[in-house]
Amino acid sequence: MTTRVALHLSGGLGLRASRVLLAEAGIQVGFLSDDPGHEGTDSILSVAGWDALAVSDVSEASDPHVKEALAFDIPVAVGTHLPDGYPVGDATVVTGAALGSGLAAALALSVSNPSGEPVDTQLAWTVSGQPLGMGTPVTFPEPVGPLWAGRAESPLLRRPQVTCLVAPDDSPWMAVVANVRGRSNGVANRTLGVVDDGNFLQAISISAALVAAARGAYPPGVNNPGDPGGVYLQLARAAGMEIAEFSSERSTGD
């Protein structure tokens, strides 16, 4: 069965996301823009009849398409955060789908036990900018490596035990780290990380969230990219995203 996804992505993100999506079998891509579209994609004017919509952000240009999709109960993946108080209703919306915070939250969710003992979680991700000279040290996978990070808002609003750190970095790489620490001996302490070219990783992230939304992986309401079933991460890994796990010297040497 073909999954039909509509894109309203600005800049090079649209081209990269369409390439990621067209590399998968059984996906049809439509572009909501005045452009003639990209090779292998359809240029469309309405989201009606499509399975899901992806937008870079909710702007003046994309807002009519988002509202149309929500009216038709079509899931929407938003690259950034939704504006405060944006009317979503009973539709399914995925926010932060192209942000490091969304990917970090998805990694944490993949190793957390939602019904088990509460755990401490630390999420960290890079953003474009000059590296900080002080703050909290975070070790990202190479080639980003260790960076100073500052505090950030948590994308996991329903989980209070989450510490979020954002590390500005002036390299073209994008990196995220999720550390999940158990409060008893029986719960594992795991640190997962992802690093890749920033543009490529953004395209993979929003494409995976879009297809996962089209296939019904998210419940109605506003969601993070990470879904309970792990569909988002499976799709992202199928598209080329590599996940690494940090292994401390203490545990490897023993």
Next chain:
Amino acid sequence: MCYISRCYLLDSRHENLCSTLSGYHQITNQLLTIPERRDAKSAEGLPFPVRPERGLRRSAGLANRLHSWLMKLRVLFVLAGLAAVLVLVARRSPAVVQPPADRGIWVPVPTDP
């Protein structure tokens, strides 16, 4: 007549007397003797004509003030230059020192079959 030093002598004795005063008076004396010679009559009975004295004092005061401001400006320019050099040095300073990395290695997570 030298209005500044209040000397009524018009020959060399005037200069000898006035040269004992400050350098300011020595300079203005050269100027002040000119109107005196041109219109000696009008100066009779007027030991200290007001206008020439005031005007010349004012111009000399302006020169002093201007000189003082120029000196202050020179100091300001030097300070501004030093500040600009400091800013340039700070901007060209080496990259931020990275924090120490956690001891360990990143290993790929195998994809589920």
